[in-house]
Amino acid sequence: MPVITILPHHEYCPQGATVEAERGTSICEALLEHDIPIEHACELSCACTTCHVIVRKGYGSLGDPDESEEDLLDRAWGLEPTSRLSCQAILSDQDVTIEIPRYSINHAKE
Template identity: 60%
Template sequence: MTQVIFLPHDELCPDGMVVEVEPGVTLCDAALAQGVEIEHACEKSCACTTCHVVVREGFDSLEEADELEEDMLDKAWGLEPESRLSCQAVVGDQDLVVEIPKYTINQVSENH
């Protein structure tokens, strides 16, 4: 099992969260399984940027983003060099520290 630390986010997980995740699971699925309701407006099909996260530690252990993900990330709010779409970032065998940005770009958000 791989440890994934979600840093505190005011709305989604105010105290942060540490979870054990099987390698092969996406960061989005790992968050959702623990009740962290990270947005995923495109239903995890790599067609939006609402599940954008920043991998603060362990970024290099993830497989590289493909061209489609890179193109989508260019549209994300608060893009950083360690940014990934959590629906595409698959957990490996190295522990990760993940930050969920304060804002997302979701023009059709149903929860707002």
């Protein structure tokens, strides 16, 4: 099973974390299954950017983003060349390291 290393995030994962997930699982699903409450305002339907992550290691193993994801990523806060929507980034057999950006553009967050 691939391992996801999550770099420390002040709100969701202050100490950082390492979780295992099944191949074929999205990064977002894996984080939620391990009680890391990453934002996902559109319920994993690729309709927002709240689950934006930056893949620091293992980016190539996730497959290429489709046009819908790329269009949405253009609106994400803190966009980098290895940014992905975690709901669309599907794990293969390779381990990945991610960073959750400090901010998102979720206007509906309470």
